[in-house]
Amino acid sequence: MAIKTGDENFFTRVDKGINNEFMRKAVATAQGRIDGRRRDSISSLGDWEEWRNHAEEIRQHTLENLDFYLEQLAENVEKRGGKIFFAETAEEANEYIKNVVSSKNAKKIIKSKSMVTEEISMNQALESIGCDVVESDLGEWILQLDDHDPPSHIVVPALHKNREQIRETFEDKRGYKKTSNPEEMALFAREQLRKDFLEAEVGITGCNFAVAESGSISLVTNEGNARMATTIPKTQITVMGMERIVPTWEELDVLVSMLARSAVGQKLTSYVTGLTGPKDEGDVDGPEEFHLVVVDNGRSKILGTQFQSALQCIRCAACINVCPVYRHIGGHSYGSIYPGPIGAVLNPLLGDYDEWKELPYASTLCSACTDVCPVKIPLHNLLIEHRRMMVEQEGKAPFAEKLAMKGYAFAASSPSIYNMGTKTAPSVMGPYSNNGFITNGPGPVKLWTDIRDLPELSKGKDKFRTWFENRDKGGN
Amino acid sequence: MKVSLFLTCLADVVYPASVGKSTVEILERFGCEVDFPKKQTCCGQPAFNSGYHRETKDVAKHMINVFKDAEYVVSPSGSCTTMLHEYPHLFEDDPEWKQKAEELKNKSFELTQFLVDVLNVKDVNAKLNAKATYHTSCHMTRLLGVTEAPMTLLKNVEGLQFTELPHKEQCCGFGGTFSVKMVPISEQMVNEKVQHIEDTDSEVLIGADLGCLMNIGGRINRQGKPIKVMHIAEVLNSR
Structure with missing residues (x-):
């Protein structure tokens, strides 16, 4: 998919978003529901501000010592029999992944949800060598079936679709005959996907956080699909953005507690999975081979700049769920797989100002995003900083x-x-x-x-x- | 107690005397001696939020000089007061001006914040017979951290039938230059805000920031709705 989801002009996309009544209703409802649950769930933690300060400290400390923790991670992954590959670019990451897949003669790949694989267009790279790549996160699967409709939200990718649209997609693409009842449709998806799980030779996952001290990776899901994708196929490839790492399990505990609450308003997601290397002798399941691909793709150039705090992001989408601009224009208007306030901050950093010149201005600077961010990224200040860069450094102001x-x-x-x-x-x-x-x-x-x-x-x-x-x- | 009024450019240039006059009269009622440094201009926010920070520094230096002898600086705007509080960040590399900016920051207050937190006033003896609701502006609540003060004062206005605005935390779509750079989005945002105001069945919309009120009021006027827009200073000075 790459970061950019289309070539249309920003205001054309905005116009389409504003005129998409269904999408707007869906977004307004989802924002109200998810943010309501978020508020309820954080209250059970006690002093949320203290948690935020702690989380910010963890993320800042990790980023300031990123080289150390990545090295520690690499050592421990290898110690446990896994392989680790550092990819500077999307191409390098895809080359490595294609090589692993080719060496297994694999044709069927099962995937759990991962934004970084979207970012590097991994699916297309694997399809170009004849692989069938199947998304197993329900939302992502729906989008994939619907001729690769781009995601409009980083946690709820098919937020812009209603039940009836999903039913139609199932009918057109897979001959589904039943109603738009969510349970019936979920059961259908489950049956369809089960076959793919059983056939897949390689499982590919994202990574919520890698744990440096043990060389582990962690995954949070509500559907359990990541567990299937990491137990059935003989080969597992996990792809992570280079900043998605914690020093120890103690910090993981803090961040996962905050991620689940900030993202979906749950104390914990249904599944929290920690995986360390390939299966050991005597283990009944797990992959025989484990590869960890650590992707830079523009991240290291953000380190050490005034934008470093953007790398603190744990991809919870809380900022998206309170953004009044996102509320009215929807995710596709941003033209990126990363929409909302964090997208407006991140896209010009991973890409450039020519490509993303409107996004820093697509905000009233109301700072609802900054207020809600669990790791205290000063999002609205970073948007002002982008504007300053365009005016003062790049001479791009009209x-x-x-x-x-x-x-x-x-x-x-x-x-x-x-x-x-x-x-x-x-x-x-x-x-x-x-x-x-x-x-x-x-x-x-x-x-x-x-x-x-x-x-x-x-x-x-x-x-x-x-x-x-x-x-x-x-x-x- | 000596107070210097920072009027803000909107109350100075766009709106008639009423907002500034009310601010002065309320402060005087509670024993303040109010002066108005004539050389004051604007807080610099339009340039700052647009990324013109070199230009903002010139404006900030001017304002710091204008208010350098003030004991307290009080302003009928949460957003402009927030901008004064932002000044020290502008001078991170300039210790001398940073110090001066800190001094201004420490003595600058939004009107209701000053009344409640500094003067310890909870009731200004105002009277207004009207059904009303209140728009909480983003900068004032989230950045300046003033949430309770306006409510404390409004609660004690005699005759005011108050209804809380649903989704009050949502931005009205003003955002300074956003309102002219992103017109279609701003339109949707202000439409929703006006709808929420209508849902309260209020005759009067009260706010503490003329930027938001100019946006919401301008839309209300365009749509011909029978809702009157008042600055909180005007409400608190009604008797």
């Missing part, structure tokens, strides 16, 4: 805006110019006034008055300054 901002700053730091401006502005705007309001303003004001009225600018005796001055002179 000329008219630059001129306006320079003019503004000049006036706002020089009282005589400011006062002259505030005195002349009402007469400039005068002709546009209508009953005390401007309904169709000139220049940039037009953008404002396209959808709302602007109060007529105050002048002369109506102004505060005049009142205060008269008062000083004894008037009122």
Whole structure:
């Protein structure tokens, strides 16, 4: 899928999102439900702010010592008979994965949910060598069946689809004959997937957190599909972003407790799986071969910059679930597999400002995202920082805006110019006034008055300054 | 107690005297001696939020100088007060100005915050017969951390029939330049906000930030809804 999900212009995508009534209803309902559950579930932990501080510390410490922990992880993975591969780019990761798969002559691959494999377009890479790659997370499977519809949310990828649309997809693609009852459809998916699980020669998973001290990987799911994908196939490949690591099981405990609550409002997900290397002698199940692929793909260039905190992300999507912009435009409008506030921060970092120039501005800076983030990423500040980078470092701001901002700053730091401006502005705007309001303003004001009225600018005796001055002179 | 009023550019340039006048009169009622440093302009937020930080520093330095002798700086805006509190971050590499910015930050308050937290006032003896609801602006609640003060004061306004705004934590879609850069999204956001206000069956929408009120009020006006928009200072000065 790659990070980018299409070539359409940002505002075209936004327009489609806004006009997709079903999607908007689904998003509004899901936001209310998930965030409501999140609030309830965090209350059982006691002082949530203390937990957040702790989690932030863990993530900051890990990122500051990332080289150490990755080395420790590698050592321990190898000690337990696994193989580890560090991929600098998506291509390197895919080459390695293709080589492993080819060496097993594998044709059927079963996958559990993984954003990083989406990011590097792993499915396409494997399909190009003739493999059949099957997604086993229900949401991802639905999207895959529906001609690879892009995900619109990082935890609930098919959030934009309703039951009826899913039923239609099942009918068209797999001859499903029953109703849109969720239980019936889930049972159908289960039957269909069971065959793929049993046939798969290779299982590929993502990784919520790797544990450096033991060389383990952890997976949280509600469907149990990750367990199937890691027990039945003889070969297991796990793909992780290089920052998704904790020093020990103690930190894992903290972060998983917060992830489940922040992502889906559960104290724990139905399955929390910890896996260490291939199966040992005497083990009844588990893979014979275990490969861990650690993907950089632009992450290391974020380290050490003012954006480093973005790598603290544990992909819970809590920021997405409270974002008022996401609420109205939906995930596809962002044009990336990473939507919402974290997407608006991450995409320009993993890609560049040319590709993602609108996203940092697709926020009111209301800071609901920053408030809710379990690992305290200052998301709205990072969005401002992106804007600053575009203006000051990259010279990418529109000329008219630059001129306006320079003019503004000049006036706002020089009282005589400011006062002259505030005195002349009402007469400039005068002709546009209508009953005390401007309904169709000139220049940039037009953008404002396209959808709302602007109060007529105050002048002369109506102004505060005049009142205060008269008062000083004894008037009122 | 001496208080310097930071009026904010919207109350200065766009709106008539009422918001500033109410602020002054309330403060005086509680024994403050209010002055208005005439050289004040804007907090710099439009430039700051748009990424023009070099320009913002010029504005910030000007404002720091304007208020350097003030004992307290009080403003009828949560968002603009938040911006004053942001100044020290602008001068991370400049200890001298950082120090000055810290001084301004420490003496700057939003109006209701000042009344409740500094003057320890809970009842301003205001009276307003109206059904009303209150919009909690994002910067004031989340960044400045002022949530209770306006409620404490509004609760004691005689005659006010208050209904809490559903989804009050949701942004109204103003966002400064967002309102003109992302018009279609801003429109959806403000529409939903107006809908929630209508759902409360209120005659008056109260708010503590003129940016939000200009956005919501502008949309209400465009849609011709019979809802009056008032700044909290105006409500607290009604008698």
